[in-house]
Amino acid sequence: MSNEKRSFGNLIKNYGIVFVLIVVILFFGIANPSFATASNFITILTQVSVVCICSLGMMFVLLTGGIDLSVGWIISSVGMISAYCMVNLQMNVFASCLLAVAFALLVGLVEGLLIAKLKIPPFIVTMAFMNILKGFSFLMTSGKSIYGIPDSFKVIGQGKIGEIPIPVIIMFAAIFITWVIVSKTYFGRYFYAVGGNEQATRLSGVNTDMVKILTYVISAGFACLAGLVQMSRIATGAPNNGDGYEFDVITACCLGGVSMSGGSGKVYQVFVGAMIIAVLNNGLIILHVNTYIQLVLKGVILLLAVAYDCVQKNRA
Amino acid sequence: MEPILEYRNVSKAFPGVQALSDVSVNFMPGEVHALVGENGAGKSTLIKMLTGVNVPDQGEIYYNGSTYKSFNPKMSRKLGLGVMYQELSLVNELSVAENIFLGNEPRKNRFLLDRKKMEEESQRVFADLGVNLKPDALVGTLSVGYQQMVELCRAVVEEAKVLVLDEPTAPLSSNEVEILFRFIRTVKKKGITIIYISHRLDEIFEITDRITVLRDGKVITTKNTEEFSRDELIHCMVGRKLTEIYEPREGVSGGEVVLETRNLSGNGVKNISLKAYRGEILGLGGLVGAGRTEFAELLYGHKKRDSGEMYLNGKLFSPQNPGQAQRAGVVLVPEDRKQQGLLLDMTVKYNQSLPIVKQLSRYAILNEKEETKLANYYCDNLGIKTPSLKQKVKNLSGGNQQKVVIAKGLASEPELIIIDEPTRGVDVGAKRELYHLMNQMIEQGKTIIMISSDMEELLGMSDRIAVFCEGRLTGTLGKNEFDAEVILKYASSENVAEGETYEQ
Numbered sequence: 063m064s065n066e067k068r069s070f071g072n073l074i075k076n077y078g079i080v081f082v083l084i085v086v087i088l089f090f091g092i093a094n095p096s097f098a099t100a101s102n103f104i105t106i107l108t109q110v111s112v113v114c115i116c117s118l119g120m121m122f123v124l125l126t127g128g129i130d131l132s133v134g135w136i137i138s139s140v141g142m143i144s145a146y147c148m149v150n151l152q153m154n155v156f157a158s159c160l161l162a163v164a165f166a167l168l169v170g171l172v173e174g175l176l177i178a179k180l181k182i183p184p185f186i187v188t189m190a191f192m193n194i195l196k197g198f199s200f201l202m203t204s205g206k207s208i209y210g211i212p213d214s215f216k217v218i219g220q221g222k223i224g225e226i227p228i229p230v231i232i233m234f235a236a237i238f239i240t241w242v243i244v245s246k247t248y249f250g251r252y253f254y255a256v257g258g259n260e261q262a263t264r265l266s267g268v269n270t271d272m273v274k275i276l277t278y279v280i281s282a283g284f285a286c287l288a289g290l291v292q293m294s295r296i297a298t299g300a301p302n303n304g305d306g307y308e309f310d311v312i313t314a315c316c317l318g319g320v321s322m323s324g325g326s327g328k329v330y331q332v333f334v335g336a337m338i339i340a341v342l343n344n345g346l347i348i349l350h351v352n353t354y355i356q357l358v359l360k361g362v363i364l365l366l367a368v369a370y371d372c373v374q375k376n377r378a
Numbered sequence: 379m380e381p382i383l384e385y386r387n388v389s390k391a392f393p394g395v396q397a398l399s400d401v402s403v404n405f406m407p408g409e410v411h412a413l414v415g416e417n418g419a420g421k422s423t424l425i426k427m428l429t430g431v432n433v434p435d436q437g438e439i440y441y442n443g444s445t446y447k448s449f450n451p452k453m454s455r456k457l458g459l460g461v462m463y464q465e466l467s468l469v470n471e472l473s474v475a476e477n478i479f480l481g482n483e484p485r486k487n488r489f490l491l492d493r494k495k496m497e498e499e500s501q502r503v504f505a506d507l508g509v510n511l512k513p514d515a516l517v518g519t520l521s522v523g524y525q526q527m528v529e530l531c532r533a534v535v536e537e538a539k540v541l542v543l544d545e546p547t548a549p550l551s552s553n554e555v556e557i558l559f560r561f562i563r564t565v566k567k568k569g570i571t572i573i574y575i576s577h578r579l580d581e582i583f584e585i586t587d588r589i590t591v592l593r594d595g596k597v598i599t600t601k602n603t604e605e606f607s608r609d610e611l612i613h614c615m616v617g618r619k620l621t622e623i624y625e626p627r628e629g630v631s632g633g634e635v636v637l638e639t640r641n642l643s644g645n646g647v648k649n650i651s652l653k654a655y656r657g658e659i660l661g662l663g664g665l666v667g668a669g670r671t672e673f674a675e676l677l678y679g680h681k682k683r684d685s686g687e688m689y690l691n692g693k694l695f696s697p698q699n700p701g702q703a704q705r706a707g708v709v710l711v712p713e714d715r716k717q718q719g720l721l722l723d724m725t726v727k728y729n730q731s732l733p734i735v736k737q738l739s740r741y742a743i744l745n746e747k748e749e750t751k752l753a754n755y756y757c758d759n760l761g762i763k764t765p766s767l768k769q770k771v772k773n774l775s776g777g778n779q780q781k782v783v784i785a786k787g788l789a790s791e792p793e794l795i796i797i798d799e800p801t802r803g804v805d806v807g808a809k810r811e812l813y814h815l816m817n818q819m820i821e822q823g824k825t826i827i828m829i830s831s832d833m834e835e836l837l838g839m840s841d842r843i844a845v846f847c848e849g850r851l852t853g854t855l856g857k858n859e860f861d862a863e864v865i866l867k868y869a870s871s872e873n874v875a876e877g878e879t880y881e882q
């Protein structure tokens with residue numbers, strides 16, 4: 063409608079979380095001049111890439127009203143599998159990665175099937191897989207880390223094109239692809255529809271089970287990409303590489319404004335949510351804030367941001 | 379006599395719509411006062427002010443000696459304003475008595491509930507109002523009609539002076555409507571004012587004393603019911619003369635069989651053998667809960683059948699899910715628009731195109747221009763009143779939501795369309811448009827199975843009528859045998875005892 067006001071108030075209301083990000087950046091920029099440098103921003107973007115890529119996958123799951131707790135340990139297990147193949151089995155780098163991808167997609171498929179067909183709650187299924195994959199990651203090498211990753215693989219996490227690190231490029235490519243899927247393709251509609259009203263969507267002729275299964279496969283796929291980037295960055299296959307990532311990932315989505323009950327969420331929100339977390343991490347370290355105070359501050363800021371968003375939504 | 383409730387120059391705007399402008403209307407103690415008007419005329423908006431869901435932009439509301447600028451739910455309950463929306467607000471897991479006293483339970487002492495007193499008290503109220511309800515029955519096990527009755531009794535227990543009923547009869551069977559009317563007549567004698575909103579004109583003429591007509595948010599007129607003729611009332615509502623609602627149509631029953639079921643059972647229906655011919659409207663009659671919806675769910679692959687077969691165009695047809703049925707050219711327009719029909723938080727356009735986004739795409743990329751064109755086409759054709767295609771469906775009036783559900787069903791251009799209660803909550807003008815559309819589809823050689831609890835609609839639109847009762851097919855009538863009495867007879871349970879099902 064043309065008479066919808068484009069006032070400043072509305073802008074804040076719709077893009078509140080972007081303003082939070084700007085405020086946080088301004089704060090650290092003023093507090094410490096070494097924060098607001100081009101090279102530090104590139105560092106932040108590199109640091110955020112793994113969480114952001116993984117959050118994009120999580121968004122699909124959240125849109126349909128599900129949740130995926132297994133992403134952290136997918137990151138770990140994918141790292142372990144590929145490292146094991148490359149180093150211990152001396153396999154070709156490309157084949158190793160392919161094997162890791164196949165493994166992740168299979169995990170996602172099984173999760174999806176259990177959730178959609180047997181109607182087991184997503185929370186339970188993915189929590190079970192969290193443990194299964196954790197055990198699996200440690201069992202592979204009896205808990206030992208794998209070193210000596212070939213240089214050709216390190217490029218993914220450590221290489222640069224011009225000034226821009228490859229993880230950052232991969233992240234933006236993933237963001238673009240996700241954006242195309244959710245807002246340009248027809249099946250992007252289905253993710254929102256299932257989260258909005260599953261029964262009505264099914265009665266509209268959409269195979270809702272398939273849509274749900276697909277979200278877990280996509281989530282596992284993105285987690286796998288994140289896992290490969292992560293392993294390459296630190297050039298080590300460590301079983302606890304991805305430990306706790308699920309929390310950062312879900313927080314990033316939640317902070318950005320992706321609805322936990324399904325049906326709404328945008329790609330930019332996921333990026334902004336992940337960025338807020340990364341900027342906080344980076345800024346607090348630069349300011350030499352005590353680690354425990356960092357935790358408290360991060361928690362408080364998180365609550366404030368989410369509360370602000372909730373208040374805005376309730377008023378609408 | 380003094381009015382008990384009076385709106386004085388009340389206005390209300392939503393983004394893009396002036397829902398009410400300068401509305402003044404009064405309600406007398408002990409009268410049944412109808413609010414009528416087209417979909418989106420502002421009826422629900424007006425009464426939602428009594429519970430504070432909407433707050434007037436301008437004007438004030440006089441009630442029982444004071445004037446108010448706005449209300450809130452707690453306040454209106456205390457003041458004796460009982461508003462019943464289309465969605466009931468009962469707790470299914472609690473008993474009838476517990477629901478009636480929810481929030482002000484009688485107690486033995488500070489902590490303990492006085493269950494006995496609660497049940498006795500409820501029993502007394504039921505006897506007083508002539509309602510046949512058991513205080514200890516679980517609300518979830520009751521039919522919609524009785525659930526409604528529980529809600530109404532609750533309002534009476536809370537000493538409501540004004541009872542508002544927003545389209546109460548939409549989900550009711552004709553028996554239940556009778557029970558409701560008896561209730562209304564009883565409470566009216568106690569001096570309680572009833573505000574009655576409905577699109578069923580025969581009900582309006584039967585039960586109300588005065589009628590206020592709203593059109594585009596303005597009061598057109600308020601008159602005593604007997605001063606209106608039916609045509610006059612319709613004229614007031616739509617602002618123009620309407621020709622005959624039911625256009626005469628050549629019945630083409632017989633000929634090519636499009637759909638056939640043989641001894642179909644499951645999902646609560648038993649042994650249904652039925653045929654639908656190309657180019658006919660097959661009406662499914664019966665009481666609410668007779669198994670017609672359940673039958674339709676089997677045809678659409680929404681629920682699994684236990685035994686029996688279905689044939690579509692002579693070929694075995696066994697859809698595993700609605701998607702398969704849809705691709706085979708069968709579509710169901712569901713009855714429950716909030717649960718089954720709509721994505722309430724999404725836009726009008728989004729809802730309408732959901733079944734066909736795939737067909738509107740090339741290389742998986744959705745053609746949004748085509749999508750908008752199509753949405754506009756249906757909005758114009760069905761007269762969906764919305765400020766824009768980007769409006770969220772939950773902000774549309776009830777009747778307009780129904781039209782969106784129908785547009786969704788038509789979008790995939792099915793061969794066979796099953797419409798469950800097509801005109802529930804739809805105004806007369808739009809009804810006529812919808813019937814016209816159905817007739818057009820028939821002319822194009824499509825087939826319609828129409829489930830309807832509205833006898834007039836069933837008789838007016840069908841070419842043949844199949845009557846259901848308690849999950850069985852109890853009779854089929856050709857056009858020359860149409861008779862409301864006969865249909866009611868088939869629909870009532872005496873017929874089932876014989877356990878016979880047959881198809882002529």
Ligand SMILES: Nc1ncnc2c1ncn2[C@@H]1O[C@H](COP(=O)(O)OP(=O)(O)OP(=O)(O)O)[C@@H](O)[C@H]1O
Pocket residue numbers: 392393395397415416417418419420421422423424763764773774775776777778803805
């Ligand atoms: N919350 C809302 N936000 C935006 N528009 C609204 C909202 N509620 C109602 N409207 C608009 O106000 C107008 C009046 O709606 P209302 O629900 O009062 O109609 P109604 O007379 O009850 O119609 P129906 O017979 O279809 O139920 C409609 O155009 C509707 O779209």
Ligand SMILES: [Mg+2]
Pocket residue numbers: 421422423544775776777
């Ligand atoms: Mg209404």
